[in-house]
Amino acid sequence: MITLENVSKIYNAALESKPVTAVADLSFSVQAGGITGFVGPNGAGKTTSIKMILGLVQPSTGKVTLMGEPAGSPKARQKISYVSEQPYFYEHxxxxxxxxxxxxxxxxxxxxxxxxxxxxxxxxxxxxxxxxxxxxxxxxxxxxxxxAQALLGKPELIIMDEPMSGLDPLGRRLFRDIFRDLRQSGITVFFSTHIIDDIENLCDRVVVLSKGKLKYQGDIQKLIDQSSKGIEYRLTGDQAKQLDVHGSTDCKVTTAPDGTVTVVAESTENSLVSKITEAKILPISIMPIRSSLEEVLYDPKEPQEER
Amino acid sequence: MCRGTARRAPTVRNSRRPNHKMETTMKTIFAIAGNTFKETIRNKVLYNILLFAGIIIALSISFGQFSVFARVQVMNDFGLATMSISGLLLAVFVGSAMLGKEISGRTIYLMATKPIPRWHILVGKFIGVYFTLLLNFAIMSFFFAISLKLSEGELTIMHVQALTLLFVELGVILATSLFFSVLSSPTLASIFTIGFYIGGHFNDLTGMESLTKGASVVAPLLKLINLILPNLEHFNVRSAVVFNESIPSGYMVSAIAYGAIFILIPLILAGIFFEKKDL
Structure with missing residues (x-):
């Protein structure tokens, strides 16, 4: 439905300042159906990308197509709707x-x-x-x-730029219901957001942008799975003794005051994990350890720039 | 609350038929024109008429001591000049601000994200403001006719001809202000348009051989201005009205055609630049 191929946008600023690259060599596509979140910190280039998709802004290089038509052509906008971040209406x-x-x-x-x-x-x-x-x-x-104006007619694709900013909790709930209705009706939704909760609860797929470049594109669940930090086993004191966990060098072992032992293995390919499987021991609990979606999307090690 | 009712949303029409395309084009342009007209009216831009009416009627009463001929002459001259200036100010400031306001206020997104080419927006805006000018002109003409009556004169065919040409000139000014507003800010567009108006009225002067010949630095500049700008004096037949000289219909036709060309040129150029403009 939406395709960006090696798209860049450079804004030529005032005489003294350098040109600003809002989007650099960006390529991604949004397939029909479902809800795709467009995620990234402030200044990542989300709004510029959305404007290029809508034909409001011309890309400096690259190609943007919408429903198979070049973005900016009226034909491309035939079956789409747009919800801007700020509502802009005629006051009269x-x-x-x-x-x-x-x-x-x-x-x-x-x-x-x-x-x-x-x-x-x-x-x-x-x-x-x-x-x-x-x-x-x-x-x-x-x-x-x-x-409401975006829902007029029968759009096949609705593009939204931070649609929930400025909404109270009731409004947010209403919008979430509308999003779900749209998904059920087979209308594709592509929306930019900062809100992790919305990404987790609404999106089927995400496109993650950072400093004008693509960081991730794909299934939200895969992204969560990729963020695995290891597996945590909680064992009884006896189980820990039987498995000799304290002797393991590739695991992190901690003993709680109640005698239960927590073992954290970085992956399933671990000697202790093999021992547990072989001994057919049933631990108190087994839990995957994952980074939060916030950690995955907004890597704190990566310095973010405000543009 | 009854969300999720099973009503079917209508699809947009098939625009493949050429007749339908033309019909749609006209409809969107007139919808934009209608909205622009409504906006200018609701923003009370026609208040200038009250000022005009007050001045012109006061003047017609205060000229009571003059002879009828002199009174009518002054009324004609002053009335037409005031209407021209009033229309010019409206065309320049409303025309320059109209698009800039839409862009800075982002209301342009409402139209620019719909399946219409951008030139529809420009032409719609032009027609909307031009219609406001027409209404402004019609009401001012009514007050002008009253003041003429008070001065024992009357509205003649020459007045209609003069007003028609003034209105065509306003079309040229408005189209030019829209062109400048596509390229620059509303303030700059207003300044450029006023410059265009002044240059256009001094076109005869800038074309004078004695000024464009010679080694002066100004000479090539004057020549360039003379070449680019239309001669807006073609639309000024005030003296003919004042001195009761008839205006040939051939002159009217050629002046209107001349005006139409200088309305189309800036509109087409504005459309080309607007199509590529980052909003």
Whole structure:
């Protein structure tokens, strides 16, 4: 659905300052269906990439295609919708007038417009404010209207840039429900976010960006699996004695005051793990040790730059 | 709350038919024009009319001691000049700010992310503001006619001709201000457009042989200005109205065609630059 091939974006700054590379030689693709998270710290190049996908910004080099069409062409935007990070609306229009205007932009047949506006306003729980001017809306309400406009028509792909920023917990829950509904309806969602909780709970796949470059692309579960730090076995004192864990050199052994022994092996290819398997011992517990998703996505060793 | 109702969302129409494409183009352009018109009206940009009406009516009353002929002459001259300046200010400032405001306020994303080419946005904006100018002109013309009546004069075909040409000139100014606003900030676009207006009205002067010949540094610059800028004096028939001289219809046709060309050129150039502009 979305393909970026060796895309770079360099912003030429003022005379005295150096050009800024927002995105460098970036290649990734987003397949149809499901929810793909676009993750990275501030200044990683997420918004610039999204703008290039939408054709709002021209890449300095490389190629961006959307639904098989070059990004920026009206045909490419035929079946997509966009939710910006900040809601931007005409303050002189009411919610209904705004959606009517956008129905015209999306070429939704005149006869369908009223029912379509009813549907999306109901979905974002703003039906009661349809006649109110957008300037009287709170930021959270404007963001819900922003989501409503993206749901107009029948988009095949919705691109969102930090859609949940500025939402209260109820709004966030509402958006999460909408995300799940979209997944069920077969609509592809590609959204950028900082929020680990959203990535873990909503995303099927992630594209991770760091300093304008691709860091990871793929299944979220695989990413979590890759972050394994080892296996932790909790043994009784007798089991520990039987296995002679204190004699192991490739494990970290700690004894608790209650006599239970915790053994941490870095991998399953370990002499102690073999001993446990051979002796057919049933430990008190076996637990994989993983880095948190936050640690995986935002490597603290990697210095982050604000752009 | 009844989320998740089983209503089917309508799909967007098939735009392959050429007739439908044309229809869609017109519809989106007029939707943008309508929204722009609504915005300018709701932003109360037409308040300048009140000022105009006040000045012109006060003037027509205060000229009571003059002879009828002199009174009508002054009213014609002053009325048309005031309408021209008022329209110019609207065209320059609304035209320059309209696109810049959309870009800086990011409301442009609402349109630029939809399946429409960017030139639709430009043309829609142009038509919307031009329509506001038309309304402004129509109301001012009404007050102008009242003040003429108060001065014992009347609105003639020559007034209509003069107003038509003034309106065409405003189209040129508006298209130019949109062109500059694609390339620069609203403030710079306003300055450039005013420069264009002044240069356009002094086009006869910049083309004078005595000025463009010689070793002066200014001479090639004047020649360049003369070549690039349209002669906006073609749209100024105020003196003909003041001195009651008829304006040939051939002149009207050629001046309107001249204006149409200088509306299209900046709009086409603006469209080309706008297509590639980072938003």
């Amino acid at each position: 229009l009411t919610a209904e007038e705004t959606l009517k205007f956008l129905c015209e932009m999306k070429d939704i047949p005149k006869g369908d417009r009223t029912s379509e506006i009813d549907r999306v306003l109901e979905k974002v729980e703003l039906s009661h404010r349809r006649k109110a001017k957008v300037k009287t809306f709170s930021k959270g309400m404007q963001q819900r209207l922003n989501m």
